[in-house]
Every structure is written in structure tokens, then in C-alpha cells.
Amino acid sequence: MAPLLQVEGVAKSFRGLRAVSDVSFAVEAKEIFGIIGPNGAGKTTLFNMIAGAFRPDRGQVQFDGRDITGFRPDKVCDAGIGRTFQIVQPFAELTVLENVTVGALHAHREVAAARLAAADCLDLLELGHRRHMHASNLTLPDRKRLEVARALATGPKLILLDEVMAGLRPTETDRMVVILQRLRAEAGLTIVLIEHVMRAVMALSDRVMVLHHGEKIAEGKPEAVVRDPAVLTSYLGGAAV
Amino acid sequence: MDVETLANALVAGILTGMVYGLSALGLSVIFGVIRIVNFAHGELLVIGMFAALVLFRWLGLDPLLSVPLVAALLFVFGYLLQSLVIRRVAHLADHMQFLLLAAIAIAMVSGCLIVFGPDPQGVQLDYALDSFAVGLLVIDKTRLYAAIAAVLVAGLLLAFFKYATVGRAIRACADNYLGAQVVGLNVGRLYALTFGIGSACIGAAGCIILLLVDVHPYLAPGYTLLAFIVVIIGGMGSLFGALLGGVLIGVAEAMAAVVIQPSLKTAFSFALLIVVLLLRPQGLLGKAPH
Amino acid sequence: MSLYTRLLGDLTGRGLAALAGFVVLLVALPSLVSSYIATVATIVLYLAFLGQAWNLMLGIAGLLSIGHALFVGIGAYASAYLFAIHGVPPLLGVLAGVAIAVAAGALIGYLGFRFAIGGVYFALLTIAFAEFTRIMVDHAKFLGGTEGLFLPVSAASRHGFDLLNLRGSPEMFYYLILALALAALALCRWLLTGRTGYYWRAIRDNPAAAxxxxVDVFRYRMYAAMISAGMAAVGGVFYAFFYNNLFPEQVFGIERSIELTLAPIVGGVGTLFGPIFGAFVLTPLGELFTAGVEWLQTSGAIGRHVKVDGVKPLFWGIAVAAIVLLRPRGIWPWICDRLGLVKPPSERS
Structure with a gap:
């Protein structure tokens, strides 16, 4: 069977600076795929190319048997990819429930049904008790959860998570790991995540890809990748694990 | 249509355009530094015109000679307006700033109306009807003097921003607000100075325009829009852009008036504004908007 | 979700009672007060109606327009022209006016959104279109040009009740604009609680996240521009038949565009009742100032040389500036909180 997401040789430059060069990878359905690398390695740019925020200079993005290269973000969402933003982007004047309802309206025609579905997503992310707060009043970890809940509410097949664990305490990180594992097991969700929190990456990912200076330098099982000499010198600094 | 008419329209357009440019410079300075779109621009200009009119009537002062006085007066007015009122809405959304300035503008026009009445009033200068003949060209004395005065004031302003310490500090503020604060510049005071300088520039332009146009309160909105057109075409925040835009609009209007129809010249300017907004919203000399 | 929940579900018992009382008062008003006050109330309701149209665009979809007089003028001129020259009743003329205004809204929206012109620059684009149109109408002989376009008025029609041709007594116009204002309120409320409203508010707060x-951001922004333009055109038809004369400067002028933004901004941008409330504060305030100045003049406190024309707008400008400085979110949200008219989010279904 063809992989659910297949990225082939995508590249992107900004004013002559190469942010991502010729990166290829594939993600199978129901897989959890981690992307790691130092700051500025091009991880978020890669996400933005998949999610339609930037059009790649070269290369292709295939999803679910379709070429979605250069689709607008809303069309990528229609195709079945949800995303979160590294810098959280809540709808500040809306309540938490209304924020997630905007996402849920993608999957439900009726507002009432969407609100119910949104409430379910919030419960799943353990944000149910905050549903009537204005998004602008949430703490940063809660805003990260809100990002996930909102993307999840659109009913995606695949979700792109950009550093959703950053700023969480270790116990909260573990909760998020459990939640994401449940989503994969119960809803059959495929997850691609950018993450700096190594314990989460190690615990969650089936496979890990390492980016450095916009290039892929390693890919494989997490245990294998962290022992890769190229990864050790360039990223983990030899002593991280 | 003969060459003579066109050439005369061209020259008149260039001269008038320099005065437009000076007026627009005031708008551009304020926007470039404080990021406030001054919807009360035309009202300040009209106040400058009335001030020059009063000085003419009381002291018989030629409007060109009253430029320093009126500029000083409007400097104080602008300084106080920024430091007492506009500063307090800096954090609000665009539409609130717009409304505040529109409200101030309405109050200012009404003030002028109460004091001076609605009828156009002008100055009678002994050289008003004189002109120079240069070959085919016939150049009005008033228009020429007005243009020269406008260029002098604009040159003074550009020199201020280039050489004076305060002027350079203001430019630093415009480029990098946080950076300016970090190096210890008193940004609030510099903003007030900027609004004062912008207003002074508008006041000077008001004196000069009084040579060419009779003043009445309802001129104000038209001048606000004219300055917007000039500044957007030249580039918001670009000082040379404002002058260039002024000359372009001056020429375009003068040409449209002789080639098409005088009453359609403003429509021509608005059409130009729409085209520039669509194709090059940062203007001819402006930096890309963020 | 039932229609009732969508339209009134947010209101507390007190809020419902206040709304009901307000509507009853408005319905009874013409029989309670002098015809002068009824005329003022008609203008208030007219501005409340336009305020809601404008508010849809800025407060709900986040697009600042300072050229809304364009759409009002299109509605006014289209229906007046068809009626005065071709005898087409305004009931049909309104369709033409709305269609042209929606097309104009679509054009400006299309240019603005496609060329990514945001914030103040979008506002200037709307001004430019309105002013351009004003000068074009100045030169349109078939619309009367600067000499104006007049609707036929007969003494008999001043007392009639001819809704089809919009010829009738001041009361007819009062009830017509009351119905329009309430219908606009219901329409906005209905849109806001539906999918469109969620999407609009999301786009206003963060287009990229939406x-x-x-969310097809472009499409929903276009809807906002088109619906707002269409509503404004309906207001324009009312304007034309209420005043019976149209001059380009008075209809399309930037003063008109600014005037119709005042009520929603003072009342509270983004709130549904704010524009109505704002209109009810501002217009009577202006009338009060005029009356006050005239009284001062007759009592000799101020001299005859003072031009009364300027006094009302002077105080008005100062009052509006004060409101912006003291209640930057508008007056209505503040009152709403004080009086407990709206349920907190946790009590809504």
C-alpha cells in the first residue's frame, strides 16, 4: 500500500537562503513520525510547505493518493491534514469552546453538532473545564492544548503538531503522550510531530527523521537515530541521551 | 490643444505640486514615525490658512512671511495634541484612532466655522496678478513664489532629519521603536516632537496655499484626501516620495484639467490612487508595508 | 439549534425584558411624542440600520471601510432614478440598487483581498472608490449631476400610506425604518450564530489560523463585503424616498461615510446592539446641543455673530473624542455588563 503522506525532494529558499533542501520522506497510515533537529533546521518551513502556507520551490507533496503540492491551507485541510502552529494562534476574542467549534464546523454542518464535537475534543485534551474562558486568558500550556484540540476538531486523517510539548511540565508532557497514543489507537490518526522534548519523541515515535541546515541527515527507529554518529555530532552534542 | 497651453499647464502643475508635496510631507512624517494616519490633516492645513489670513488682516503680513509664526503655532498645537490625546490611543485598533482623529477634525472644522463663517476668504496681494513671461511660458508670480517657499521649507525639513541630532533620533525611532527605547531615547517626547514638526510643516503649507486659494472651513476634507493620494503614490513614510507624489499629482491634475475637464481632475487623482494601491501599495518610493 | 436560541438565546431574563420594553416603546413612540421627535427617531433608526451594515464588515469580519456612503449612494441613486425617470416602484428599484451595490462590494473586496491590501490601506481604497463615484455622479447628466435628483412629491402623498411606491406620511417612514432596523438586527444575529458568523469572527481574530x-478566508470575506454593501444599499433606498432629493456631495461625500461609522464605534464595534445604542446616544446628543445653543442665543448669553451651524458639530466632535478616550470598547458592552443583560458564556446552550 502507498504511504499516506509522501514528500519528495521539497526545497524552499528565502531571499537566497536555503531553508529546506531536497527533503524526502514518507509516513504510513497510523504511524507516529517525529521530526527533530536544532533551531533553524527547517522543520517548521517543511510543515508550512505540507500545510500549504508556503509553496515549495521544488518537489512534491502526495497525500492519500493525491498530489497536494501548492494547495491553499484550507484546501490542505479539506484533503484531511490538520496542523498546529509553533507560535500559538488562538482566536483571542472567542471562548475556548468557540475556538474549537471553528475547527469542528469543518466536519459538521450544523453549529449545534459542531459545538458538541468541539466539547468532546476539549474533554479529550483535558481542557473541558476551561471551555468558557476567552482564549486570550489561557496559560501557554493550555493554549498549546487548544491548538491541538482545534486541529483535531477538523476531523483530519493526519495531524501536523509543531512543538506542542514545549513549555509543558514533565507530568503534562506524559499526559500529552498518552493522549496522542490514544488518538492513534482509537481514532486511527496519523501523527507527524516536530518536537524538542526528547523523552516525548522517544516515547511516541515509530520513526524519527533528523533535519540539519535544511537537509535530512538521518531517519529510522528512534533508538537507532539517536546513536547515529552524524546526529550525535550535529545535534545532540554527543551527551544528550 | 496647442503646445503652449500644455506647457503652461505642465509648469503650473509642477509648481502647485511642490506645495502639495510640502503639505503631504507633514502627513508622511507623522505616519512614518508614529504610524498614525492623521485624518485631521486637512483641518490642520485649514487652521494654518486661517492663521495666515488673520496675520495678514491684522498686521498686513504677507502669508509667505508669516510661515515661521504659523509653523511655530502649529508646532505647539501638534505637540500638545500628540502628548495629551493621541498618545493615549496608540495601543487601540486602527478604527479607533481613525475615529478619534475624525472627531478632532470635526471639532476643528466647526471651530473655524464658528469663528470665520462658511464663506471663502482670501488675501489681496499687490503682486497677485503679476507674471513672468519666459518664451512661451507665462508663470504666475504667486505660484512661483509659493513653489520656492515650499521647496525651501521642505529642504529645511529634510536637512533637519539628516543632520540634526533630534532629527536623527526621530528617524531611529521610526526604524526601530524597541531599539530606540533600549538605547534610552525618550520615545514619547520624540513622538510629540514629530507630531509637532509634521503639524508645523502643514501650517507652513497652509500659509503658502493661501497665496493660491481662498480659505473656507469646508476645504479641509478635500485637502486630507489630496494629501493621502500624494503620500500613497509617493510612498507612506518616504519624505522624498511625498514631494515626488505632490509634483506627479500636481501635473496630473493640471493636465487633466486642460485635456479632459477641470471638474474631473480629482476623479483622475482617485483613479490613480486606486491603481497605485493595487499595483504598488507601498508607493513609488516607499518600503513594502508589513 | 432553534431559531429562538439563535436569535435570543444569549439574553438573560432581564435582557429579554429590556429588549421587549425597548421594542414596545419604539412601536408606540409616534403616538407618544411630537412629530419633531418622531423625525429625529426616524433618523436615529436609519443610522442604527446603516451602523449594523457597516459593523458587519469591521466588527465581525475585521475589514475597515470608510467608504460605505458609496453603497448607500448606489442604493439611493439607483432606486430614485428608476422611480423618478422610469416610474419603476422602489420595491423593484431596491433589487437593482442592492444588485449594483453587491457587485461594487464584490469588486472592492476582490481587489482588496486579492492584492492583500490590509488595514488602513483597505480603508483608503474604499474612500477612493466612494470619492471617484461621487465625482462621476457629479458629471452624470441622467442622474441630475450637481443639480441633484428629485423625487416627485404631492401634497396627497404626504399623508398616504403607499408602501409599494414609498410615498406616504412620516409615520409610514418611521415604521418602515423601525422594521428594517429590527430585521437587520435579527439578520446579523442569525448570521453571527451560524457557521458564517463563527468563520467571520475567526478570520477577524486570525486569518492564518482560520x-x-x-476556512476559505477569501470567500467568507467576500460574503461580508457583499452582504454589508447590500444592506447599506437598502438603507440608501430609504434615504432617497425619505428625503426626496439627492445630491452627489451629500450622498457620497466622505462626511457621510464617517457619519455612519460613528454610531457603531461609539456603541461598540463587534457588538450587535452597539450600533443601535450608539445611534440613540449620538443623534439626540447633537439635537440637544443645537437646542442648547439656540436657547443661549435667544437668552442673550452669546452674541448673534457666533455661527450656530458650527456649534453642534463642535460639541459633537468633542463628545465623540471623549468617548473614544474613556470607553475605547464602546459604551454598549459596558452598559450590558453593568445591567446584566447578557448571559455569561457558561450559561449559554
Whole structure:
């Protein structure tokens, strides 16, 4: 069977600076795929190319048997990819429930049904008790959860998570790991995540890809990748694990 | 249509355009530094015109000679307006700033109306009807003097921003607000100075325009829009852009008036504004908007 | 979700009672007060109606327009022209006016959104279109040009009740604009509580995030511009038949565009009742100032040389500036909180 997401040789430059060069990878359905690398390695740019925020200079993005290269973000969402933003982007004047309802309206025609579905997503992310707060009043970890809940509410097949664990305490990180594992097991969700929190990456990912200076330098099982000499010198600094 | 008419329209357009440019410079300075779109621009200009009119009537002062006085007066007015009122809405959304300035503008026009009445009033200068003949060209004395005065004031302003310490500090503020604060510049005071300088520039332009146009309160909105057109075409925040835009609009209007129809010249300017907004919203000399 | 929940579900018992009382008062008003006050109330309701149209665009979809007089003028001129020259009743003329205004809204929206002109620059684009149109109408002989376009008025029609041709007594116009204002309120409320409203508010707060959630940002912004323009055109038809004369400067002028933004901004941008409330504060305030100045003049406190024309707008400008400085979110949200008219989010279904 063809992989659910297949990225082939995508590249992107900004004013002559190469942010991502010729990166290829594939993600199978129901897989959890981690992307790691130092700051500025091009991880978020890669996400933005998949999610339609930037059009790649070269290369292709295939999803679910379709070429979605250069689709607008809303069309990528229609195709079945949800995303979160590294810098959280809540709808500040809306309540938490209304924020997630905007996402849920993608999957439900009726507002009432969407609100119910949104409430379910919030419960799943353990944000149910905050549903009537204005998004602008949430703490940063809660805003990260809100990002996930909102993307999840659109009913995606695949979700792109950009550093959703950053700023969480270790116990909260573990909760998020459990939640994401449940989503994969119960809803059959495929997850691609950018993450700096190594314990989460190690615990969650089936496979890990390492980016450095916009290039892929390693890919494989997490245990294998962290022992890769190229990864050790360039990223983990030899002593991280 | 003969060459003579066109050439005369061209020259008149260039001269008038320099005065437009000076007026627009005031708008551009304020926007470039404080990021406030001054919807009360035309009202300040009209106040400058009335001030020059009063000085003419009381002291018989030629409007060109009253430029320093009126500029000083409007400097104080602008300084106080920024430091007492506009500063307090800096954090609000665009539409609130717009409304505040529109409200101030309405109050200012009404003030002028109460004091001076609605009828156009002008100055009678002994050289008003004189002109120079240069070959085919016939150049009005008033228009020429007005243009020269406008260029002098604009040159003074550009020199201020280039050489004076305060002027350079203001430019630093415009480029990098946080950076300016970090190096210890008193940004609030510099903003007030900027609004004062912008207003002074508008006041000077008001004196000069009084040579060419009779003043009445309802001129104000038209001048606000004219300055917007000039500044957007030249580039918001670009000082040379404002002058260039002024000359372009001056020429375009003068040409449209002789080639098409005088009453359609403003429509021509608005059409130009729409085209520039669509194709090059940062203007001819402006930096890309963020 | 039932229609009732969508339209009134947010209101507390007190809020419902206040709304009901307000509507009853408005319905009874013409029989309670002098015809002068009824005329003022008609203008208030007219501005409340336009305020809601404008508010839809800025407060709900986040697009600042300072050229809304364009759409009002299109509605006014289209229906007046068809009626005065071709005898087409305004009931049909309104369709033409709305269609042209919606097309104009679509054009400006299309240019603005496609060329990514935001904030103040979009506002200037709307002004430019309105002013351009004003000068074009100045030169349009078939619309009367600067000499104006007049609707036929007969003494008999001043007392009639001819809704089809919009010829009738001041009371007829009062009830017509009351119905329109309430209908606009219901329409906005209905839109806001539906999918469109969620999407609009999401786009206003963060267009990029909305798009990532599958919202076709361009399309929904276009809807906002078109609906707002269409509503404004309906207001324009009312204007034309209420005043019976149209001059380009008075209809399309930037003063008109600014005037119709005042009520919603003072009342509270983004709130539904704010524009209505704002209109009810501002217009009587202006009338009060005029009356006050005239009284001062007759009592000799101020001299005859003072031009009364300027006094009302002077105080008005100062009052509006004060409101912006003291209640930057508008007056209505503040009152609403004080009086407990709206349920907190946790009590809504």
C-alpha cells in the first residue's frame, strides 16, 4: 500500500537562503513520525510547505493518493491534514469552546453538532473545564492544548503538531503522550510531530527523521537515530541521551 | 490643444505640486514615525490658512512671511495634541484612532466655522496678478513664489532629519521603536516632537496655499484626501516620495484639467490612487508595508 | 439549534425584558411624542440600520471601510432614478440598487483581498472608490449631476400610506425604518450564530489560523463585503424616498461615510446592539446641543455673530473624542455588563 503522506525532494529558499533542501520522506497510515533537529533546521518551513502556507520551490507533496503540492491551507485541510502552529494562534476574542467549534464546523454542518464535537475534543485534551474562558486568558500550556484540540476538531486523517510539548511540565508532557497514543489507537490518526522534548519523541515515535541546515541527515527507529554518529555530532552534542 | 497651453499647464502643475508635496510631507512624517494616519490633516492645513489670513488682516503680513509664526503655532498645537490625546490611543485598533482623529477634525472644522463663517476668504496681494513671461511660458508670480517657499521649507525639513541630532533620533525611532527605547531615547517626547514638526510643516503649507486659494472651513476634507493620494503614490513614510507624489499629482491634475475637464481632475487623482494601491501599495518610493 | 436560541438565546431574563420594553416603546413612540421627535427617531433608526451594515464588515469580519456612503449612494441613486425617470416602484428599484451595490462590494473586496491590501490601506481604497463615484455622479447628466435628483412629491402623498411606491406620511417612514432596523438586527444575529458568523469572527481574530482550519478566508470575506454593501444599499433606498432629493456631495461625500461609522464605534464595534445604542446616544446628543445653543442665543448669553451651524458639530466632535478616550470598547458592552443583560458564556446552550 502507498504511504499516506509522501514528500519528495521539497526545497524552499528565502531571499537566497536555503531553508529546506531536497527533503524526502514518507509516513504510513497510523504511524507516529517525529521530526527533530536544532533551531533553524527547517522543520517548521517543511510543515508550512505540507500545510500549504508556503509553496515549495521544488518537489512534491502526495497525500492519500493525491498530489497536494501548492494547495491553499484550507484546501490542505479539506484533503484531511490538520496542523498546529509553533507560535500559538488562538482566536483571542472567542471562548475556548468557540475556538474549537471553528475547527469542528469543518466536519459538521450544523453549529449545534459542531459545538458538541468541539466539547468532546476539549474533554479529550483535558481542557473541558476551561471551555468558557476567552482564549486570550489561557496559560501557554493550555493554549498549546487548544491548538491541538482545534486541529483535531477538523476531523483530519493526519495531524501536523509543531512543538506542542514545549513549555509543558514533565507530568503534562506524559499526559500529552498518552493522549496522542490514544488518538492513534482509537481514532486511527496519523501523527507527524516536530518536537524538542526528547523523552516525548522517544516515547511516541515509530520513526524519527533528523533535519540539519535544511537537509535530512538521518531517519529510522528512534533508538537507532539517536546513536547515529552524524546526529550525535550535529545535534545532540554527543551527551544528550 | 496647442503646445503652449500644455506647457503652461505642465509648469503650473509642477509648481502647485511642490506645495502639495510640502503639505503631504507633514502627513508622511507623522505616519512614518508614529504610524498614525492623521485624518485631521486637512483641518490642520485649514487652521494654518486661517492663521495666515488673520496675520495678514491684522498686521498686513504677507502669508509667505508669516510661515515661521504659523509653523511655530502649529508646532505647539501638534505637540500638545500628540502628548495629551493621541498618545493615549496608540495601543487601540486602527478604527479607533481613525475615529478619534475624525472627531478632532470635526471639532476643528466647526471651530473655524464658528469663528470665520462658511464663506471663502482670501488675501489681496499687490503682486497677485503679476507674471513672468519666459518664451512661451507665462508663470504666475504667486505660484512661483509659493513653489520656492515650499521647496525651501521642505529642504529645511529634510536637512533637519539628516543632520540634526533630534532629527536623527526621530528617524531611529521610526526604524526601530524597541531599539530606540533600549538605547534610552525618550520615545514619547520624540513622538510629540514629530507630531509637532509634521503639524508645523502643514501650517507652513497652509500659509503658502493661501497665496493660491481662498480659505473656507469646508476645504479641509478635500485637502486630507489630496494629501493621502500624494503620500500613497509617493510612498507612506518616504519624505522624498511625498514631494515626488505632490509634483506627479500636481501635473496630473493640471493636465487633466486642460485635456479632459477641470471638474474631473480629482476623479483622475482617485483613479490613480486606486491603481497605485493595487499595483504598488507601498508607493513609488516607499518600503513594502508589513 | 432553534431559531429562538439563535436569535435570543444569549439574553438573560432581564435582557429579554429590556429588549421587549425597548421594542414596545419604539412601536408606540409616534403616538407618544411630537412629530419633531418622531423625525429625529426616524433618523436615529436609519443610522442604527446603516451602523449594523457597516459593523458587519469591521466588527465581525475585521475589514475597515470608510467608504460605505458609496453603497448607500448606489442604493439611493439607483432606486430614485428608476422611480423618478422610469416610474419603476422602489420595491423593484431596491433589487437593482442592492444588485449594483453587491457587485461594487464584490469588486472592492476582490481587489482588496486579492492584492492583500490590509488595514488602513483597505480603508483608503474604499474612500477612493466612494470619492471617484461621487465625482462621476457629479458629471452624470441622467442622474441630475450637481443639480441633484428629485423625487416627485404631492401634497396627497404626504399623508398616504403607499408602501409599494414609498410615498406616504412620516409615520409610514418611521415604521418602515423601525422594521428594517429590527430585521437587520435579527439578520446579523442569525448570521453571527451560524457557521458564517463563527468563520467571520475567526478570520477577524486570525486569518492564518482560520485558513488552517479549512476556512476559505477569501470567500467568507467576500460574503461580508457583499452582504454589508447590500444592506447599506437598502438603507440608501430609504434615504432617497425619505428625503426626496439627492445630491452627489451629500450622498457620497466622505462626511457621510464617517457619519455612519460613528454610531457603531461609539456603541461598540463587534457588538450587535452597539450600533443601535450608539445611534440613540449620538443623534439626540447633537439635537440637544443645537437646542442648547439656540436657547443661549435667544437668552442673550452669546452674541448673534457666533455661527450656530458650527456649534453642534463642535460639541459633537468633542463628545465623540471623549468617548473614544474613556470607553475605547464602546459604551454598549459596558452598559450590558453593568445591567446584566447578557448571559455569561457558561450559561449559554
Amino acid at each position: 485558513q488552517a482550519l479549512g
